[in-house]
Amino acid sequence: MIKQKIEQIRGGKLSAEDNITYFINKIKKDNPKINSVLHVNPDAVKQAIEIDKKIKNGKKAGKLAGIGFIVKSNINVKGLIINCASKTLENYKGTYNASVIDRLLKEDAIIIGMSNMDEFACGSSGETSAFGFCKNPRSIDRIPGGSSSGSAASVAADFCDFSLGSDTGGSIRNPASHCGVVGYKPSYGAVSRYGLIDLAMSFDQIGPLANDVQDCQIIFDIIKGKDENDPAAIDYKSEKKDSIKIGILEVKGDKKIIDKIKNKTEKVSKDNKYNYDKISLNNVDLGIQTYYPIVYVEFFSGTRKFDGRKYGKKIEDSAGVEVLRRIVGGGKISKAEFAGKYYRRALTAKRIIEEEFNNAFKKVDIIIMPTVPKLPHKIGEKISVEDMYNYDTLTVLANIAQIPAISIPCGEIEGLPVGLQILAKKGNDDFLLDISKKFE
Ligand code: GLN
Numbered sequence: 001m002i003k004q005k006i007e008q009i010r011g012g013k014l015s016a017e018d019n020i021t022y023f024i025n026k027i028k029k030d031n032p033k034i035n036s037v038l039h040v041n042p043d044a045v046k047q048a049i050e051i052d053k054k055i056k057n058g059k060k061a062g063k064l065a066g067i068g069f070i071v072k073s074n075i076n077v078k079g080l081i082i083n084c085a086s087k088t089l090e091n092y093k094g095t096y097n098a099s100v101i102d103r104l105l106k107e108d109a110i111i112i113g114m115s116n117m118d119e120f121a122c123g124s125s126g127e128t129s130a131f132g133f134c135k136n137p138r139s140i141d142r143i144p145g146g147s148s149s150g151s152a153a154s155v156a157a158d159f160c161d162f163s164l165g166s167d168t169g170g171s172i173r174n175p176a177s178h179c180g181v182v183g184y185k186p187s188y189g190a191v192s193r194y195g196l197i198d199l200a201m202s203f204d205q206i207g208p209l210a211n212d213v214q215d216c217q218i219i220f221d222i223i224k225g226k227d228e229n230d231p232a233a234i235d236y237k238s239e240k241k242d243s244i245k246i247g248i249l250e251v252k253g254d255k256k257i258i259d260k261i262k263n264k265t266e267k268v269s270k271d272n273k274y275n276y277d278k279i280s281l282n283n284v285d286l287g288i289q290t291y292y293p294i295v296y297v298e299f300f301s302g303t304r305k306f307d308g309r310k311y312g313k314k315i316e317d318s319a320g321v322e323v324l325r326r327i328v329g330g331g332k333i334s335k336a337e338f339a340g341k342y343y344r345r346a347l348t349a350k351r352i353i354e355e356e357f358n359n360a361f362k363k364v365d366i367i368i369m370p371t372v373p374k375l376p377h378k379i380g381e382k383i384s385v386e387d388m389y390n391y392d393t394l395t396v397l398a399n400i401a402q403i404p405a406i407s408i409p410c411g412e413i414e415g416l417p418v419g420l421q422i423l424a425k426k427g428n429d430d431f432l433l434d435i436s437k438k439f440e
Pocket residue numbers: 121122123124146147166167168169170171172199295392
């Protein structure tokens with residue numbers, strides 16, 4: 001859809017100003033109900049008018065001229081409020097642009113606003129935001145998923161052409177699944193993390209959420225690749241494949257969801273003459289136990305800078321329960337006497353899971369499973385910490401193995417959108433995106 005819109009804007013059939021004004025009016029009308037946007041960019045329309053002038057005067061316009069996007073509130077944008085949906089950073093304004101932002105602005109995309117999220121990206125439901133729950137536009141009394149809740153809900157609510165999220169253990173794919181949009185987590189290192197406020201830097205990736213796979217691909221092509229500000233960012237080259245073999249991973253979860261994903265995979269495979277088979281991995285059930293200790297430790301260490309001196313308030317005095325749980329837990333696990341017990345064991349488990357995926361990708365080209373193994377709960381419904389963490393059972397795996405993964409809408413169950421998740425070998429991002437189009 002972005003491709004067609006860019007053609008319209010370049011061809012003078014639609015102005016950038018009208019495109020952006022439409023979104024801003026829609027946010028004014030519907031955001032009080034959805035709460036997916038925390039701050040609107042006050043200069044968005046002015047910036048759109050400048051782009052229209054550029055096009056009218058025959059000057060070279062960027063690849064995304066006039067396209068509007070919403071940014072997760074943990075990605076730095078100069079002059080806008082980057083609060084991570086936390087009281088800790090309540091009025092904190094970005095002092096520089098993250099690399100992804102610079103790349104998108106260089107192509108004349110326009111920032112519409114900053115999105116709501118789980119506080120410091122800790123959560124799977126959007127409920128840990130200090131600025132109110134974000135609602136699911138597809139089912140208003142349900143959670144939209146998280147932690148990029150507002151980024152997913154904003155695409156679903158038609159507040160933007162696309163949005164940016166961050167994914168440490170599923171935070172792009174999980175809300176994409178619940179809100180019925182496409183969410184893409186690139187291979188670790190495929191996109192620069194410069195300017196992202198970390199949850200856990202060895203897992204975090206920035207990626208796009210959009211209405212379809214092609215839109216995600218267009219955005220990925222612009223934000224990906226080497227960056228002198230992030231030594232971990234590299235240029236990957238995808239493999240080319242002549243015949244495709246799909247592995248449907250055996251997982252635990254809601255049978256209705258699992259069957260739906262399996263049926264869809266079988267149908268697409270038959271239609272496209274792909275080989276497919278069930279596969280099983282020994283240690284996928286250990287994903288959550290592996291992921292959380294590592295996140296706790298890295299998050300604890302990353303938040304030591306929020307001591308109230310340089311940025312905002314002291315985090316221990318101002319953050320919510322889930323953030324505090326991780327700081328206290330991470331602090332404990334980091335103590336020398338416990339290090340071998342939790343953190344080092346988690347790192348060992350990480351290597352084992354990574355190895356299992358490496359071996360699996362010697363036999364199959366892509367692996368398919370549900371994005372989330374259960375349906376989203378009602379907003380405000382009390383669920384245990386374990387149940388909350390279990391939303392991530394199937395998404396943390398790609399972060400642990402550092403591989404690319406996408407969530408694509410796969411119909412509905414009980415009126416709620418369900419996402420199909422596709423994973424590929426590390427670095428095979430372009431291949432993954434190409435094949436994902438067949439599943440739409
Ligand atoms: N829900 C997971 C967590 O709370 C994932 C978060 C994320 O990917 N940012 O850690």
